[in-house]
Amino acid sequence: MKSKKITIAIDGFSSCGKSTLAKDLAKKLGYIFIDSGAMYRAVSLYTLNNNYIKNGIIDEPALIESLKDIELYFELNSTTNSPEIILNGVNTETEIRTPRVAEVVSKVAVIKEVREKLVLEQRKIGIHGGLVMDGRDIGSVVFPNAELKLFITASTDVRVERRHKELISKGIDISKYDVKFNLEERDLIDSTRKESPLIKTGDAIIIDNTKLTREEQLNEAFNLAKSLIIL
Ligand code: DC
Numbered sequence: 610m611k612s613k614k615i616t617i618a619i620d621g622f623s624s625c626g627k628s629t630l631a632k633d634l635a636k637k638l639g640y641i642f643i644d645s646g647a648m649y650r651a652v653s654l655y656t657l658n659n660n661y662i663k664n665g666i667i668d669e670p671a672l673i674e675s676l677k678d679i680e681l682y683f684e685l686n687s688t689t690n691s692p693e694i695i696l697n698g699v700n701t702e703t704e705i706r707t708p709r710v711a712e713v714v715s716k717v718a719v720i721k722e723v724r725e726k727l728v729l730e731q732r733k734i735g736i737h738g739g740l741v742m743d744g745r746d747i748g749s750v751v752f753p754n755a756e757l758k759l760f761i762t763a764s765t766d767v768r769v770e771r772r773h774k775e776l777i778s779k780g781i782d783i784s785k786y787d788v789k790f791n792l793e794e795r796d797l798i799d800s801t802r803k804e805s806p807l808i809k810t811g812d813a814i815i816i817d818n819t820k821l822t823r824e825e826q827l828n829e830a831f832n833l834a835k836s837l838i839i840l
Contacts, residue, residue: 611837611838611839612738612756612837612838612839613738613838613839614640614737614738614739614838615738615739615755615756615757615834615837615838616735616738616739616740616742616752616754616755616756616757617631617634617640617740617741617742617755617756617757617758617759617830617834618742618743618747618748618751618752618755618757618758618759618813619631619634619741619742619743619744619747619758619759619761620743620744620745620746620747620748620749620758620759620760620761620807620809620813621743621745621759621760621761621762621807622761622762622768622792622796622799622800622807623768623772623791623792623795623796623799624763624768624769624771624772624792625761625762625763625768625818626761626763626771626818626823626826627743627744627761628644628646628743629823630743630759630761630816630818630826630827630830631643631644631741631742631743632644632691632741633823633826633827634741634827634830634831634834635740635741636690637827637831638739638741638831638834638838639739640739640740640741641692641734641735641739641740641741642691642692642740642741642742643683643692643731643734643735643740643741643742643743644692644742644743644744645727645731645742645743645744645745645747645751646714646743646744646745647683647694647702647705648681648694648727648730648731649714649717649718649723649727650694650705650706650710650711650714651679651681651694651696651701651705652676652679652681652717652723652727653705653710653713653714653717653718654696654701654704654705654710655675655679655696655697656672656713656717657709657710657713659671659672659675661675662713665713665716667713667716667717667720669720672717672720672723673720673722673723676722676723676726678697679696679697679726680696680697680698681694681695681696681727681730682694682695683695683734684700686702703779706779707781708776708781708783708787708791711791711795712791714795715794715795715798715799715802716798718745718798718799718802719798719802719803719804720804721804724746724804724805728746728750728751728805731744731747731751732751732752735751735752745799745805745806745807746805746806746807748760748810748812748813749805749808749810750805753810756837757814757833757834757837758810758812758813758814759813759814759815759816759830759833760809760810760813760814760815760816761815761816761817761818762815762816762817762818762819763817763818763819764819765789765792765793767819768792769785769788769789769792770785772788772792773785773788776788814833816829816830
């Protein structure tokens with residue numbers, strides 16, 4: 610059955626180009642785009658800034674207790690036309706993308722109470738449909754009834770190359786070795802954790818973008834969406 614405004618869930622491993630696709634697709638459809646990873650990153654930044662991580666160990670009771678003090682929302686950057694994450698009134702879009710945050714985010718994202726808070730907020734944002742959200746558990750947990758579910762993959766080498774290029778372009782000096790280590794560590798934690806692990810649901814369609822251009826990937830996803838929407 611075709612619907613007017615659908616919900617599109619995009620999941621996959623780290624640095625597969627999920628957010629790029631979600632953003633492009635949302636723009637083409639006139640939908641809202643939400644990068645759910647930004648929310649986990651913002652909670653991780655809060656955790657670091659409040660010294661709830663010592664020697665790589667998270668003080669979970671302290672973080673859980675202060676979850677009520679974390680206010681997150683997205684604000685549209687009118688120049689880039691992208692939503693940017695605001696953490697307790699401060700735009701943290703740049704800071705959440707640094708290796709310091711990438712190193713701890715998967716550990717913060719395993720905490721049940723963190724997930725419960727963020728899933729509730731993600732569902733609120735998507736209540737009226739007309740949304741493309743990317744992450745790890747969007748099709749499995751956040752919107753299990755999403756009309757379109759995509760599972761994005763790409764080879765590890767291509768993912769490392771893309772993420773390394775992105776970080777270098779932002780002036781972050783990091784080796785490919787460190788980028789690869791972080792990606793593989795996050796993939797392992799994200800897909801083996803107890804709470805909402807990254808999985809491909811049976812109804813998700815795989816797009817392997819290893820050899821696709823950004824535009825080819827968008828066209829593939831757009832055609833799938835078009836077949837479900839009353840335009
Ligand atoms: O998409 P990303 O790389 O910015 O996400 C950062 C981390 O957040 C990722 O390693 C796992 C976690 N995450 C999650 O557990 N669930 C989501 N829906 C999105 C991200």
